Structure formats: structure tokens, C-alpha cells
Amino acid sequence: MASKILSEAGLSVAVVEAGEDFDPAKDEDRTQLRPPWESPRRGASTRIRPFGDFDAAIGGWDIEGEPYTHKNGTKFDWFRSRMVGGRTNHWGRISLRFGPDDFKRASIDGLGDDWPIGYDDLKPYYDKVDKLIGIFGSKEGIRNEPDGLFLPPPKPRLHELFMKKGADKANIPMIPSRLSILTKPINKDRGVCFFCAQCNRGCQVYADFSAGTCLLHPAMKKGKVDLFTSSMVRKVNLDEKGKATGVSFISKADMKEYKLNSRVVVLGASACESARILMNSKSKSHPNGIGGDSNALGRYLHDSTGSDRMAILPDLVDRKRYNEDGVGGLHMYTPWWGDNKKLNFARGYHIEYWGGMSQPAYGTGGSMNSMRQYIKDEFGQPSQNGGYGAGLKKDIRSLYGSTLGMSGRGESVPRHDNYCEIDPTVVDKFGIPVLRFNYNWTDQEILQAKHMHETFEEILTGSGATLLGTKPGPETNYGLLDPGKIIHEVGTTRMGNDPKTSVVNSNCQAHDCANVFVVDAGPFVSQADKNPTWTILALSWRTSEYIVDQLNKKNI
């Protein structure tokens, strides 16, 4: 986003990207619409592609030569997406605006801090992002789930209708989802969705949003944008006066160190990576790195909570076949409906729904040693679990498309004590000091996960489904996933008015270095029960306009 806005204002922009570039519209790059038999592992995941062999995400939680460490028994999994467009290549496309309350949580429940800006400051930018990038949805008038400029949403799938029945009985709302997928054209440059449900592979007609195809490549065509790929930024360089002069990076092609000079440095490397770059930007003027004296650099790290439950719908055994791919994501979702004042946890969560006749690939037909019992004969007698042969084949076919599930994605409370810092004893293969994580969930998140499971059971049983597995209990923190698994880290370079408790100001400008800005989710003060991407885009647009304004005024 920043490269687009800045280059359109006439500035020369260099984009320094740790990964490579690719274009899903080129047949040799395309993985969309490739059937599993075009992969020797039939689409299974690998270390470098943890979401599947055809998924656009390259990198993952465990990258060769790029370690990170933990302290105090912390379990934090840190995802890196190493290619142009980063996580926007494989994200879930769920695009939810923060609501007015989401900027003022401390005023509401006394935990954490308020943002120094509010919904009204960002609303004009959310509107602009909706129009530029496109999002489908329905106007609902829910106060803390602000409506956008929506494209038409797709009709629900069958399993979503079943779960809606359960949600209705439980008095829990379920509305059309809000995904950044073009169901109608918004301009002449991008095509419209043709419902293959493979957005995560990268769309050859650019119908789903990815920063590379929708923002960077068009900016490169229009303006003065140079893209440096396979270039790992080590640090921001500073002069004696403490002003940024550019960045140092290692080119992976020759493993040599280079310096790129610039008037302004904009970091968008993802929350923890940008914090790491600032921490490593130590110099005479900034002995603790940029933002190093804020007592907030790397601090207040938080990820969304997550927990899931599966079930099976007897009514969908031997279901009629038709093409139910749809868009690459859920067609309906549940925004947070509860009143936290009446609950034993402070923040809310939204619910995602999945299921249906998805593409058979690696893993299909598995677990018949426990699932075959869900085939019942005409007397209601369950089949024996396990087995082999023609009968097994038929039963797999009968069960196809009958499983479904729900996932909660919630807001966690930011804490000073959840953080990343530089590990002084470890460097990665580029010689760059690595991050060390310290992170714990609290009762706020654990009790929220407990509530999720009570809700899941209520909706699933109300929909006529049979629950699978057992409801997780306190010994597993109610199935709460390890932090970092949801890949929504925010907060490590948080914004604020006070340089002693925040890294950047409300324009995402570093307090102690006026020509350094951060445009990923690091500046978030709190997270909301809403995915960060739309807010990252709106904030980045706003920050970029501020940069242009400041350059014009010669303030930086």
C-alpha cells in the first residue's frame, strides 16, 4: 500500500523484499486449478509450505537458517512469509473493520491502553480501501462491526445453512462474511471471482487481494518503484544526527552486504520483523536501537486466540453432488455478540465456519479407523470402524462432504510482559541477531476459549450434527492454540502520544527518528476480535499520505 501511495505522489520508491516475486497469471507460476496429481506429494504440506504444496505461502514457522528462540518455557510460533506480498498471498481474506470500541478498550474494561486515534480517524481510509481493493458483504448496522462499501456476497453453502439453524436456536447471529474477493469488477485491471475456492494459491485473474498483484505490480508499472527481491534487511542506518539514511541489506543472490540510501524508511516487514530491524538499528545516536528507549519496542506482542471443533452431519451422509467450491473462504460468519460485562473474560471473538465437499487431495479418506462408525445401516446400526476393500471405498464416498466445523478467533489482551527481544547469543545465517520470545496466555484468553467450546457445542448440536472428539478441558487450556499459530501478531511497535510508553506516534512515525515509519501491524495498540489486514491497509494509506505531506512541508 505504501509503495502505491508514495509512488503515485511522485516519489521514487525502492521496495526491499526478503523473498522472491511471482505472478499467478503466468502459467509457469500458477498453482491455481492444478489438480493434486500435478504434485508428487498430492498437495501435502512441506516445511517451507506449511499450508500445502500449492499454497502461495513460502516460509512458515520454521525456516532453514532463520531461527528464533524462547525463554521461560514460552511456546510462540513465529510465521514468516518470504515472498512479494508476504502474508497477503495466503491470508484468509477476512476483512473486518475495527469498530469504535476497538480503539478504546482500556476505557471500556480497564485493561491495556486506548489507541491515540479512533474509528473516525480511520473511517475515510477504510472507505478508500474498500473501493480500491474490493470486499463483499452485507450492510448490517451493527455498531461495533462497521459496514463498508460492499460488493454482493455469495449465497451460503449447505453446511453453513445447517449451522445457521443451530445459531438461530442459540440466538447467535450469523451473517454474510466480509471477504476481500471481487464478486463484481471494481476496475478494469482485475478480473472477477470464478469460484474455485483457491484464493490461497494466488489468483490468476487477481480476483482476490494480494499486495503483490493488486498494489505493488500496478505501482511498478505506473511509477518509479524499484523492487529488490531476495534481499534481507539487517538494519536501518543512521547518521551522526540520528536521522535515518537508508537500510543495509544482504542480497541472497551473492550473500553480500549492500546499503540503500533514502530520505525516508518505511518498515512493513510484519510486526515482529520490523521490531527486530529497529532493535538491530543500534548506533551512536540510538545505542538501544530506534525506539529502544520507549520501554515498548517488542513489547505488547499479542496474537489472536484460536480454538476449533469438528462434527459430522448425519443428514449429509450420501449427499447429492454438485460444485460447492464457492469463494476461497466462508460465506457466513458470526461477529462477536456477547456482553463481556456479564462474562468472566474481557474481550470477544468471531466464529468461522467450514465444511463441505472440498477438493479431495492428500489426506482424503483418512481416519476411517474412527469415522466409519458414522455410516449407519437401515436399522441404524453403525458400521465397524476400520476395514478394507470395496465396502471401505463405498463408505468413504458416503461420508464425503458430511464433516464440518467451527473455529473461534478472538481478541487477546496486550501485556507488557508478552514480548520479543533480541537474543544476544544467536544470529541467523545472514549474521543478523535473532528474536527471543516471552509469551503467556492468561485467564482472559483461556476462559474465552472455554466459552468458545460451549458455543460450538450449542450451535453444532442445534444444527443436528454429531460432535466429534471430546470437548477440550482445562488441561489443554480448552484447546487454545499456541500463540503465533493464528498469524495475527500485532503490537510490537505500538503507537501512542508518549515516547516513554510507545514506539511510534499516531501517524506511525518513530518518536525518536522522524523519517522512519512502520506500516504493518506493529503499531496496533490492541487487536480487536477482527483480523488485522483491513486495518493495516487503512493505517498504511493514512501514514503514506502523512509522509507525502511532511516531505512537501520539508519537515522530514
Added chain:
Amino acid sequence: MLFTGSIGTGLLLTGCSPEEQALPQNAVLAGGTKGYRTKEERMRDQELLSETFFTDVERKKLTTMVDIIMPKDDESPAASEIGVVDFMEFMMKDQQYNQTRMRGGLMWLDFEADEKYGKSFNELSQDQVIAIVEEVAWPAKAKPEYQGAVSWFNMVRDMTCSGYFSTEPGWKYIGYVGNKPNVWDGVPQEVMDKHGFKLEEKYLSIYLKPDDRGTIAEWDDAGNLIA
């Protein structure tokens, strides 16, 4: 098009290590995953494809097993006819942590064949093979001493099915008709009727209408879509 497991490159035949030979960025060599790949991914696929994991004896045992799990019937082919064993060969190299378990189970087949019939597994008749499979195919009924083998057979069953249904004949059998450009216009009416579902009134005018996909979107000042 189907993965054949054949070696299509001189990369390892010439004795050069993968690091010494730089692969052209977009080289699409036989058998590796199609589409954008990093250099490391291409080299890894080629390396794996040029190695052999199963011995001939093991392959024969596995072929017997997969065809019992997914046999030919009047609607569909046998697993070994559609590359399931080749798929399992590749997965053993791709996911090395499963190798010992797989090998151990294949060895156990000979142990059991010797115990029951005084022969090696590959010498058994079909009935004798089925008798052994029956001991391990049904987790709820298996005798305690077979628990380890039950667990191994679960893995073999899972992998066989995985390899079976991720093929064109597998898709045809299971009835998947997606993976193609189309227009989603909701669940077919007969299916809606069968389950007693109706779309919500308030969304009928809002849901995507396939015919509306030609005009560029415009909104009024209240944020309502007007075109």
C-alpha cells in the same frame, strides 16, 4: 501427467551435488510440483525423485496391501493401477519420520506369515493374506498382541486412501466436480427443498446475481451498491 517416479534429470547421475549445479529458475523437470517453486524446492523434489526407498520385496508386499484396501470394482480401478504405490514411495522420502514405522510394519508381515503359515508374506495365497489383514484391519476387534500392527495398518490404510482419492479416477469415484471456473449461485433448489432450507428474505436482493458481474461497482453516499 501422473507422477511416475522416473528419473528425468542428469543432476545426480553426473555425480554433481545439487549445490554445485544451479538449476534454471523455471526448469520444469519430470515429476516435481508444477507452478512457482523456489530453487531449493525444485532441487529437493529432484533429489527425492531420483532416490529409491522401497526394495523390490517391500514394493511387492505394499502392492498386495493397497489392492486389498482399495481393490478394483465395477466402478473404479485398483490402487496399484493408479499410482498409489509410487505415491507412497515418494511420501516415504518426503516425510522421512514415517520410514521406520513403515519398514517395521512391512517386516512384521513376514513375521506373521511365518508364524501362521511358515512362509514369507509374498509367497502367501490371497486367502492367507486376507487372514492376516483381518487380524489388523478392525481396531475394535483386534487381539491385544496385534495393537502395534493395527496402528501400522491404520497408517497404510490412510496413505492408500490419500493416494487413491487424489487422482483423476479417485475424483470420479468420490464425485468431486469442482476445480473449474464456474458461477456459484447457491445450493441447488432440489437440495434446499430436501433439507427444508430457504434463503433469508432480507438478503435475496443483496446476494450476488450472476448477471450483475459485468458492470463495475458503484456506491451511493450511504454506501449502498447502485451498479
